[in-house]
Amino acid sequence: MIRLGYLEKNTFLEAVNKKSGANVLNCYQCGKCVSTCPVSSYMDYPPRVIMQMIKLGMKEEALKANSMWFCLTCSACSGRCPREIDIPAVMEAIRHIAIEENYVNKTKKVKEIRTFHNIFLDMVKRYGRNYELRMMAEFNIRTRNLFKDMHLAPKALLKGKITIGHEHVKRGKAIRKMYAMADKLEKSQKG
């Protein structure tokens, strides 16, 4: 049971609206997003329910959910939402709030998703470009699942789908500096 009562100020709603540029109060719970979303069945709460949670100020529950980590930003839902809500932007907003405020969902699946993204970003940081084979390998090492997808590798290599060497951005320094500066900016914006 959830107990509701006087809510002086729904700061969670305000924060999400501000960050996403959407107005979650517009949602009238039609569920069109839910049946549109290709991954709603993997989510703890599908988009429609997330909207309702935000409206009710259920911050912790919403931020701890895995939903926004599964969102593929495919924009299928927002293209169909009759109330024109930018749902992926809302998902992105709560994802960022969850990171900032340390609410991130702790399940293995979400961890793996985050690991992947971190590897990706590291890769780009190092080389300025990404490189699939290496990413795959690193992912497997980090998630302790050495043989995942490895059956694909020989065939892919053989067919030239994946190459062993890879290209770098020449001015790699510039990229690394960008990372540092973006990070600094992020922090200054918060503080």
Added chain:
Amino acid sequence: MTKLTYFPGCSAHGTSEEFDHTLKLVMKTLNVELEEIPDWNCCGATSAHVMTENLALSLPLRNLVLAEKLENNTMGIACASCYSRMKSTKKYMDEHPDKAKELTSSVIDEGEYTGKVEIKSMLQFCYEEVGVEKIKSLVKKSLSGLKVACYYGCLLTRPKGVTQFDSPEYPMSMDRIMEALGATAVDFDYKTECCGASFSISRTEVVHLLTGKILEMAKEAGADLIVVACPLCQSNLDMRQPDIEKHLGKKIGIPVMYFTQLMALAFGYPEKELKLSKHIVPVEEALSNIGKVVETPQQPTKTKKAVPSAESEAK
């Protein structure tokens, strides 16, 4: 000769070499010179925007700034994912010039951003700038007999406010190009369903489910092969197909080709230029349909016979 700024994206020289290669052949025939952005970097697709705000904007923005240094007004992007990131960043920067200034001055060290370069996907470029008529006129070998299902994925046409291209629900541009080449484009209701590309590595089971459905529907629609315009779509649909078949417990065996490969073929390039050996699901059988007669699906006759006509009643 028209010049076009070109952003190949990270896959072009890896998984999607055949795309890159055939794209260049096609552009040669179309008399378009591709000018690659010097020292471009990864646009951060699939990951940056998930994790951080400023980095998600800065990675594409650096490319936009570099692109402005070339003289061309338009930039063509091969990968749908890169296209989406770059175009939405451009839209954001055009609407928030202050943010652009902040990032170009404090994060990226490559100069100013003015927003003068238009962004198009290569598909969009072929459809809008070249045009179906021109493509048709250049066909040397008609692809008649070949039935294709055009798969656009989510990011080429969505969100509408960003891409400003074709329909987000049932686009037809690639279908029209295929028809111009002589092929038959089948009705395909899963054209824009997401294939889950960004979970390709981290949540493979999701990809299996989503991609499996797309492949099945293409088969159901009677296509000999699927045509795509994005390397991520291609590798998900092609490379993972054997796994999906295992997962579904049935054979699908539908090859997945780039629209540029088929354009190159129709423009008269020999098959070996298409780099068909790179495909995991073999394409040769599908291509052997070229030249065969296709029976067009019977248009069911109207309700006529089943019902008394209104005319007889009007008497």
Added chain:
Amino acid sequence: METQEKEVKGSVQSAENPGLTAPADWQPVIIGILCNWCSYAGSDLTGTSRIQYPPNIRIIRVPCSSRVDPWFIIKSLQATADGVLISGCHPGDCHYIAGNYYARRRFLVIKNLLNFVGYHENRVQFSWVSAAEGAKFAQVVAKVTDDIKKLGPLHRYKKENF
């Protein structure tokens, strides 16, 4: 108004013109111009409900708040009034479709004019009172009266004309 000789016990200082003072028992004159259909009917209801309010207001009935010519306001301030209240129907309820919108717009212009000549903008107030808002009318009058009392007597620029 009767001019009576009053004993000066203390004094009220004008907020606009600190040099001016008035007797402590000074009572302002307020002219209320009310539209027939909403606010006048509302003020009648205040009466029938026997709701009490300060006696300083003198009410003039007009068909619609849009009938209020800015000149009436200026004339009121020139003549006897220390303040003016204009009251009409709520937005969307105007008996004459949209008259109260015109009135409202004109009123904003008048406020600027008042500021320009150095009168405090509270001297002229505008309100929406419906035929059902007897209690609200009393509140509005009380507030306006209070506001004007705080401002003190109006320094009339052309007093000699009257």
Added chain:
Amino acid sequence: MARVGVFVCFCGANIADFVDVPAVVEEVKKIREVKYAVYYKYMCSDPGQQIIKDAIAQYRLTSVVVAACSPRMHEKTFRRAVSEAGLNPYLLEIANIREHSSWVHQKNKKAATEKAGDLIRMAVAKSIANEQLHEISVPVTKRALVIGGGIAGIQAALDIADAHIPVVLVERSPSIGGRMAQLDETFPTLDCSQCILTPKMVDVASHPYIELIPYSEVIGLEGYVGNYKAKIKKKASYVNFSLCTGCGACTQKCPVKVPNEFNMGIDKRKAIYTPFPQAVPNKPVIDAEHCNMLLKGKCGICSKVCEKGAIDYTMKDEVIEREIGAVVVATGYDLWDPKPYEEYGVGRFKDVITSLEFERMVSASGPTGGLPIRPSDGKVPKTVVFIKCIGSRDEAKGIEYCSKICCMYTAKHAILLHHKVHDSRAYVFYMDVRAAGKGYEEFVKRAQVETGTTYLRGRVSKIYKMGDKLMVRGEDAQLGQVVEIEADMVVLATAIIPYKTNPALARLLGISYDKYGYLSEAHPKLRPVETAKAGIFLAGCTQAPKDIPDTVAQASACAAKVCGIFSGDALKKDPMISVVNPDYCSGCQNCVQVCPYQAITTEEIPITRGSKETRTVAKINEGVCQGCGSCAAVCRSMAISLKGFTDSQIINEIVSI
């Protein structure tokens, strides 16, 4: 010099307890113009009124002030009394010393007395500037114009005509009947639409007081209430109706086939056609856009087969005029085109149809003989999914508002499906079930319980094809699960919208319309059938979506309003309206812009008497002016005065305090 009499009332104790009335009277007597002042216990009583009447005669009073209760209470009473004494009733003024003084300052008799004195002083000052006014009488042409011949227009026309008032009914299409003629059985009682409508249509055609002008449009309206002149364009029908017997030989032989709009394009009609078998008038017209003869000068078959020689290819559009006194606009509604719902395969999937198409199919006289049929293969569908709120309540693809009737007709369609195909299964995707009306919820329950229709709460997100089935995917929000239904047919309850032609019609009539194109009523609650322009009324869906019962109620209300206008030979109007003094008018036209009733136009007058050169001045139509005074307030030249509330009256009040 004015001679004013002042009559102050005690109202028993109501006034006298809190206002020192005798003192007030003494005070008032000091006013120069006051020739007589008196108090009495109950001024409104007969003896009280007699005191006034006697004083008028005795003191030759030129105006009267009664200091008593609110004018809203007894102004009429005292006006009557004054006029019985031979004084113009508008020379009376009332000082409201009860509601505005004795009742609201009960703790301060001194202040209340002083205030009462001021209020009387003000009334006296005003009354001095009062003028004699006379009720305005506007002659009326007792003929009504009804625009649109749907059920709204039909009902309004019949009700007015039954009161022996002539009606001109102008319908744009070749037949009256409107949308209701296209319906099968109707909710909430399921009586057959044709059975209840056709007799009314026939009544219209045969009514001695109704002039039916079909295939025509109103193209101009001039004048004001009671005195309008309408221009009506009769489109060329190429059939001489006075010769044609309606035998139908021509329509049978015509070789040109065109999609039949009456049947939503499910079948075909000819280039010469009567829209439906029960059409009124039951005469064909030639569709000039498709007739070979008119397009290419070849054919002429219909003329050959017509024994009466009724076909006339040279017929031209014709403009006629009618003088009328009031207008009822009943131009009905159109249906929203669901094309933007690409995710439902609209346009691609033949078996995704609209509700009106379904309605035509299940209609016994419809193109499929009353059976729902899949357009793709002619098979009878077994599983049918109905989707509500298509285009309605959808800001992204359609319009924001709720179309009001689709919840009900969808329930009806589910029931009708069950009646026609016994072993069928209906699913309804809904967001809310809006069934507020007499017997409506019960009707929906009937659909849910008796026919076993399954209601699922959620908006469908996608329809795709699997073989010859339509896969309908949506969330059942109650289950919290995505469901997919394998359907044979999908019916979209498309939104109701006004005709695109409505704004142009509104501009030509001088009435307003909202952002969607619906015509606007004068007040949403209290004047729902009137427009802001006197003498023009609204009935039916042209004002907002509504069902037949509401449409008919509104139409009858319009008829009552029209009959009210025509109840006397002239319209009596309050004389408290504005007039322009052309000598002062500078022609700035500020007044023209603010008048909410478009009562002000301009005219050209000679610059000086007898001069040939002219200047523009404002002119107020006394038939239209409602006396709001907006114009008087904006006129910088002080050329306008609002009678009863002139500048001098109000200024007198102000300066008398």
